[in-house]
Amino acid sequence: MAYQIEDGTILVAYRANEKVNRDDGDDSIKKTGKYHSSIRIMCSKDNGKTYERHSIVWDLYEENIQKWYASCGLWEPHLGMLNGELACFFAIGKSVYEYNHPINSTDIFVYRNNEWVRAEDTSNETPGTIKNGMPVWQGLSGGGYIMALESNKNNKSTYKNVLTTKLMISLDGVKWKNLCDVYIPKKYKTKSGAPYVVQLPNGQIVVSYMTNDDYGYSSEK
Numbered sequence: 001m002a003y004q005i006e007d008g009t010i011l012v013a014y015r016a017n018e019k020v021n022r023d024d025g026d027d028s029i030k031k032t033g034k035y036h037s038s039i040r041i042m043c044s045k046d047n048g049k050t051y052e053r054h055s056i057v058w059d060l061y062e063e064n065i066q067k068w069y070a071s072c073g074l075w076e077p078h079l080g081m082l083n084g085e086l087a088c089f090f091a092i093g094k095s096v097y098e099y100n101h102p103i104n105s106t107d108i109f110v111y112r113n114n115e116w117v118r119a120e121d122t123s124n125e126t127p128g129t130i131k132n133g134m135p136v137w138q139g140l141s142g143g144g145y146i147m148a149l150e151s152n153k154n155n156k157s158t159y160k161n162v163l164t165t166k167l168m169i170s171l172d173g174v175k176w177k178n179l180c181d182v183y184i185p186k187k188y189k190t191k192s193g194a195p196y197v198v199q200l201p202n203g204q205i206v207v208s209y210m211t212n213d214d215y216g217y218s219s220e221k
Helices: none
Strands: 002-004 010-021 032-044 052-063 074-082 085-092 106-112 115-121 132-139 145-151 164-170 177-183 192-199 205-211
Touching: 010 074, 010 085, 032 074, 032 085, 052 074, 052 085, 052 106, 052 115, 074 132, 085 132, 106 132, 132 192, 145 192, 145 205, 164 205, 177 192, 177 205
Parallel strands: 164 192
Antiparallel strands: 002 010, 010 032, 032 052, 074 085, 085 106, 106 115, 132 145, 145 164, 164 177, 192 205
């Protein structure tokens, strides 16, 4: 995700991950039997012609990972300005904090005094089967913030669909509450995810998402 700050610098946030099982290199990579996932920032000061390392938002090593799960670690960073500070929202995938256990939150880190520090979670980290992820957010012209995300729980309190696109709203950008479901897939095991949200100049809020509802299972369970 690319984002240009006031001084013209272009920041690009991305996810880097690997299964670490080697003893070469410096101490930072001399790990064995661990899964390494991180959210990293590159920057360009020449309008995108060249890039250099800027910072690491979170560098995470997890133990006891039996497979290189695609859903492990840290996911889907999104940059913006939060209460006057550069902020990075990102999703926490399965296995973080506990092996193969979904955590139902996204995280907020803010860039303060030339380092990234955790602000607060955008949704509760209560153990369970709810998963909120892939956060996309922005400040609203009238104040407050809006965020689109994908979740496996919709407002009807059912779990028959794998993912549902939702909107959340916040006054301070830190404490969030559910606003509405954008789209609940109608077929069993279908998805509605990969959301994006923008506020247009006329104030209208527009959400985009992907769905396979036209292809998924026809029977409901």
